[in-house]
Amino acid sequence: MPADRSDASPWWSASRHADRRPVLLARNRIQSAIRGWLADRDFIEVDPAALAVSPGNEAHLHAFATTAIGNDGDGRTLYLHTSPEFAMKKLLAAGEERIFSFAHVWRNRERGALHSPEFTMLEWYRVGEDYAVLMDDCMFFLRLAAQAAGAMQLRYRDRTCDPFLPYERLSVAEAFARYAGIDLLATIRADGSTDAAALRTQMLAVGLRATEDDTWSDLLSRALVAKVEPKLGMERMTVLDRYPAAEAALARPAADDPRVAERFEVYACGVELANGFGELTNPAEQRRRFGLEMDEKVRVYGERYPVDEDFLAALSHMPPASGIALGFDRLVMLATGAPRIDEVIWAPVVD
Numbered sequence: 001m002p003a004d005r006s007d008a009s010p011w012w013s014a015s016r017h018a019d020r021r022p023v024l025l026a027r028n029r030i031q032s033a034i035r036g037w038l039a040d041r042d043f044i045e046v047d048p049a050a051l052a053v054s055p056g057n058e059a060h061l062h063a064f065a066t067t068a069i070g071n072d073g074d075g076r077t078l079y080l081h082t083s084p085e086f087a088m089k090k091l092l093a094a095g096e097e098r099i100f101s102f103a104h105v106w107r108n109r110e111r112g113a114l115h116s117p118e119f120t121m122l123e124w125y126r127v128g129e130d131y132a133v134l135m136d137d138c139m140f141f142l143r144l145a146a147q148a149a150g151a152m153q154l155r156y157r158d159r160t161c162d163p164f165l166p167y168e169r170l171s172v173a174e175a176f177a178r179y180a181g182i183d184l185l186a187t188i189r190a191d192g193s194t195d196a197a198a199l200r201t202q203m204l205a206v207g208l209r210a211t212e213d214d215t216w217s218d219l220l221s222r223a224l225v226a227k228v229e230p231k232l233g234m235e236r237m238t239v240l241d242r243y244p245a246a247e248a249a250l251a252r253p254a255a256d257d258p259r260v261a262e263r264f265e266v267y268a269c270g271v272e273l274a275n276g277f278g279e280l281t282n283p284a285e286q287r288r289r290f291g292l293e294m295d296e297k298v299r300v301y302g303e304r305y306p307v308d309e310d311f312l313a314a315l316s317h318m319p320p321a322s323g324i325a326l327g328f329d330r331l332v333m334l335a336t337g338a339p340r341i342d343e344v345i346w347a348p349v350v351d
Contacts (some may be wrong), residue, residue, distance in 0.1 A: 011348055020343055023336045027344055029148040030332055031102065034122065034141055043098040043124060048087035050104065054308040055079035056086070058249060059296040062108035063305065064117075079305070080106040083325055084123055085250070086311040089279070092125055092321055093314040100124035102328065111351070113340045114271060118349050120328040131262050131278040131322035135239045138266045138274050138326065139167050142237055145335040154334035156269035161334070163268070165236035171260070172243050180227035181206045184244070187216065188259045192245040217296075220247065233267035240265045249289040251277040266326070268334055276324030283315040 009016050035045070055063030061082045067075040081087070084103040091099055105121045122141075126133060142163035146154060154161040176184040187199040194216035203210040203219055208226060210219055232238040241264040245253055248261035262278030280286055287307065294304045332344040342348040 010350070011342070023332070023338055023344055024346055026149040026336050027332045027346075030145045030335060031328070033144040033148045035102075037140065037144060038100050038124065041098070043100045044096060046088065046091060046096070046099050046101050048081070048084040048091075048101060048103060050080050050106075051078045052081045052086065052308065053078060054086070054306050054311070056082045057290040057293050057305055057307060058082075059293045059300065062110070062301075064106045064108055082107050083121060085323070085325070086308050088123060088125060088323070089318055089321075090311065090314040092127060092319065093317040096125075097127040098125070114330060114333075116329065116341045116345060116349055119341065119345070121325050122328045122331075123323065123325045125279075125321050125323040127319050127321045129322055131264070131276055134276045134322055134324045135167065135169065135241075135264065135266070137324070138239075138276075139163070139237060141326065141331065142268060142273075142334075145331050149332075149335035151335055151337070154268050155337040156271050156334055157339060159234060159269040161233050161268040162236055167237035167239055169239040169241055171241050173260070175228050175232070175240055176223065179231045180208075180223050182223060184220075185259060188244055188246070190259065192253070192258050194244070194246050215296075217247065220244070229267065229272070230270050233269050233271065238267045240267060248277070249293050250280055250286070252280045252282075262322075271330055271334065272327075273330055273334075274324055274326035277322065279318070279321045279323050281315050281318045281320065283312045286315055287312055 011017065011020070051068070055061070063082055064080040065077055066080070068078045069075045082105055084101050084105070088099060088101060101123050103121050103123060104118060106118050108117065110117060124137070142154065146152065146163050154163055173184045176182045182202045187195045187202070189195065196214065196216040196219060199216055199219045200210040200214065203223060208223055232240060242254060242260040243251070243263040245259060245261045248263035251261040251263040254260045254262055264276050265272055266274040290307055298304050329341050329344050332338070333341060336344065338344050
């Protein structure tokens with residue numbers, strides 16, 4: 001396991017590279033193992049372009065913008081994608097059924113032990129299959145990663161997770177009740193709209209900060225980070241399932257309860273690894289949700305990203321599918337015990 005040398009010599013120095021090299025070779029083995037597992041199940045690897053007319057329309061994702069200059073000298077704004085999602089769903093509309101990609105993606109305003117502005121995302125899709133199958137996929141990938149790294153456990157700092165144990169599946173509402181003492185569904189109306197005042201009252205009652213200016217989403221995020229996430233993925237992988245519909249802009253509603261959606265996240269060692277969906281394929285509903293997300297982005301950050309009209313057009317041709325994105329670098333971190341994401345990237349971004 002490499003030492004935490006974030007303030008030491010540059011990554012390209014011979015001595016530091018020698019320290020990092022075993023982890024980087026483990027990264028390659030993990031990637032090869034996952035590629036082989038997917039190929040054995042008839043997945044096709046695809047390679048979406050990184051430049052896009054829209055980087056995604058989620059309020060709190062921030063993109064890198066650039067100017068594309070045409071042959072006539074005129075320029076237009078393009079973005080480095082924050083996920084290959086839009087392109088891969090277009091491929092599903094085109095007729096592909098099982099696809100995956102190890103894609104470099106870019107997210108601005110993100111830097112830290114678990115965040116790099118450029119990182120590798122493993123994204124895969126299954127046409128005509130229930131989104132719960134993706135949870136099993138993640139379990140297998142955690143096991144493959146541990147085996148390829150020669151590890152019996154996943155580790156992040158002082159936290160451990162046994163990937164060979166059956167995973168735990170909790171709804172967001174169950175997790176909030178268990179770890180935060182909050183009845184989350186009582187703050188969501190039957191149509192999926194949310195009640196910030198009701199959530200604020202409960203948060204104050206359990207000693208969490210909540211102000212009149214906080215939106216319901218702000219409050220949810222604060223409680224999740226403070227009370228719930230640190231408890232997830234301890235000893236075994238946790239699937240946090242059935243996110244509130246208001247927090248699942250790209251997922252279809254749950255068939256039995258419109259307050260929640262077919263969205264889940266995977267945790268190990270308290271670290272979020274993956275975000276999966278039963279995919280929304282209704283273009284009109286998707287446009288509405290993108291509008292709400294971008295209105296929130298304008299309110300908080302003062303900017304708005306364009307909508308990819310080609311993506312919305314493709315949605316009407318896309319078959320029912322499930323899809324998921326996994327932070328590959330984070331998975332390597334946990335399998336090798338590396339303390340920072342830069343330690344598992346061959347040539348990390350230098351600020």
